[in-house]
Amino acid sequence: MTMQKKKLGLKDKYRYLTRDMAWEPSYQKKADIFPHEDFEGIKITDWDKWEDPFRLTMDAYWKYQAEKEKKLYAIFDAFAQNNGHQNISDARYVNALKLFLTGVSPLEYGAFQGYSRAGRQFSGAGARVACQMQAIDELRHVQTQIHAMSHYNKHFNGLHDFAHMHDRVWFLSVPKSFFDDARSAGPFEFLTAISFSFEYVLTNLLFVPFMSGAAYNGDMATVTFGFSAQSDEARHMTLGLEVIKFMLEQHEDNVPIIQRWIDKWFWRGYRLLSLVGMMMDYMLPNKVMSWAEAWEVYYEQNGGALFKDLERYGIRPPKYQEQANIGKQHITHQIWATFYQYSHATNFHTWIPSEDEQQWLAEKYPDTFDKYYRPRFDHWQEQHANGQRFYNSILPQLCQVCQVPALFTEPDDPTQLSHRQIVHEGERYHFCSDGCCDIFQNEPEKYIQAWLPVHQIYQGNCGGGDVQTVVEKYYHLKNGQDNLEYVGSPEYLRWLAWKKLATPQAPAGTGDRRDAA
């Protein structure tokens, strides 16, 4: 007979298995061990009040994650063995993957680095452990994404140098600067930016649309990754909510700081998501839902409920959310039109949506598509038919903060480009919106450092003076293969050959050469 032992409750047991391993140091000063905890002005009076957002010990983590990995890699292997890439809806779909692998996967690695650091910076051990688990999860995500797309890379162009491109290609400075911004901030802002704004508020508008897109377009490798990562994402979301509530409950002085961060990271996230919205509305051959619908469900409804819940802490909804609500009818059309003009400098192809697709867009955007955006596509279509596929040889003005070209329109007038500028210490800076201008004004010393691709090209810092040299030498893109119009591209022709479809008469002047410039 063993004696009856006292049993600990789950919460206490988890405490003994995590934060109780920490101690109050006496040989070194706490401030020297945790030097980054105070400089942002966030006041933490009692780390014991931290509620563990999930209770996962390492043994259980290894076990569950190993089971998930085993299943995931079995699917990857089967996908490759059976040439699963030939079962996708249409080769145009792969362009969404190119955007994902170059634009999103490197962010996962950045998240891994950021959470590794945060997993050391906090003096609260509960928060550290939660951050570390997210760190290793994020490493999982970048690695499994690379593996999921490895097979596509063997059969399609534009995926071949994703990390190299992430550091250099002009539009990829939009996601890169977003994450650099978060990682260069202190640990509390990093968590507000990534755990709360990115993972909790916006994940259904970023991660999920790509995975749903994969499901709708026959991409078994990517969608299986998505399902496998779902429980990781759920953990990340609970951390996001816990960290915000914890900071708000710790001290009332934290409220205005957090409000400013929420305003900033909402707007930063919204601008980043314009790329995702474009993917949903224009790049998926089989559409899941429109950007406007997704915004209504996942931001206006779910986000609305969240901010209502946070009201009791003195938090209001993010500044300029009304502008984002108006913008949902416009931004994807505006940004696709921009990529259409500049696809000589992108690692993916662009095209004019088919008549059916334009009909879908007209139904989803009854107040804006036919009125403002269809005529432009009609015009370009006509030009293309006449052998004049339009490429814009003049590089665009980028916003100093979000780094998207200044292509968006005024919230109250879709016929006027939105442009703000201010002079800071004798230099003039340009912005796409009030939201980005505000962000700059709160931290000008940060944003004046931005590495703006267009400026850098014109200054000769990108391997050459003309765009084609930059594209080939600096971006590692093969002109006429990885970039330009989809119709007539090598990828398009290859797909037709796989599918044993006849080659339609492609308009002259497409594919292998560029007319403009």
Place this chain on the structure above:
Amino acid sequence: MSVEIKTNTAETLRHTYGNLQRRFGDKPASRYQEASYDIEATTNFHYRPLWDPQRQLNDPTRTAIRMTDWHAVTDPRQYFYGAYVQSRARMQETTEHAYGFCEKRGLMNRLPEALQHKILRCLVPLRHAEMGANMNNSSIAGDCIAGTMTQLHIYQAMDRLGIGQYLSRIGLLLGEGGGAALDQAKAYWMDDPIWQGLRRYVEDSLVIKDWFELTLAQNLLLDGLTYPLMYQHLDRQLGEEGAGNLSMLTEFMRDWYAESTRWVDAMLKVVLAESDENRAQVQAWVDVWEPRAYEALLQLAEVATGRDALDEVRTALAARLHKSGLRSPGVAL
């Protein structure tokens, strides 16, 4: 006769990603290679970190060690995330069985009180040192450069958390259960003279700024003495005194240590081979931290294993250093 399933073959455009083609040629790459090389941003950072404005976000100067390419350090175990968790899942399965067996049979709390006390006083407080190791490795993962290096350290960080949790569970099996034994063990860690050397070393390591110095101080020198001392010598002695079952509960740590020394030594070898400057810098750090690690464990060893055991593991560490071409400041070979 063989069975041949006909498949629809599609000719490939390339065998792997461009970065691996440049390194190894256009041939099929391993999953480890795809997951580890060149995935980290190296240039065109937008903003300098508020917490380190002198440097870039990913900056090779957070250590005094200089490498042309940190990807030269690779993992002899070839762990990418999937391989890592699957290996640990296998280890934990065996371990879980051992803990379940000990708990069901009451094998720990039926030990003579004096033995339970010795385990509680001399082994369980090590869980706090594991928390320190966890923090240090998480910090290194955030500071160091290149996917091959960063992942080594995040796996190490999570391993240390797991080991701290296994040690905590030993505490939960002792005495009457509940958290009382762990509270007692923590009091030893805080105030018992035998632990103060180690606690000081761990706290000192938590303020090391150079991440390579930190990986040496933690993963090579401190672990290089502590693991053999506690999991070989103390384990053997406790076995002789009648606590042989404890070995089932620390087998994970022995297996883990045997495995982790492989990558630590491999890393050291590559870094030392790079330049004489690196060699001199590493030796300078060894000269500082090896004697301190020895000192840190001295009082613990006096009570737990006897001083001879510590001297023996110090000699073994000196041999390991010697094999890498380094000198142990404490032991002439």
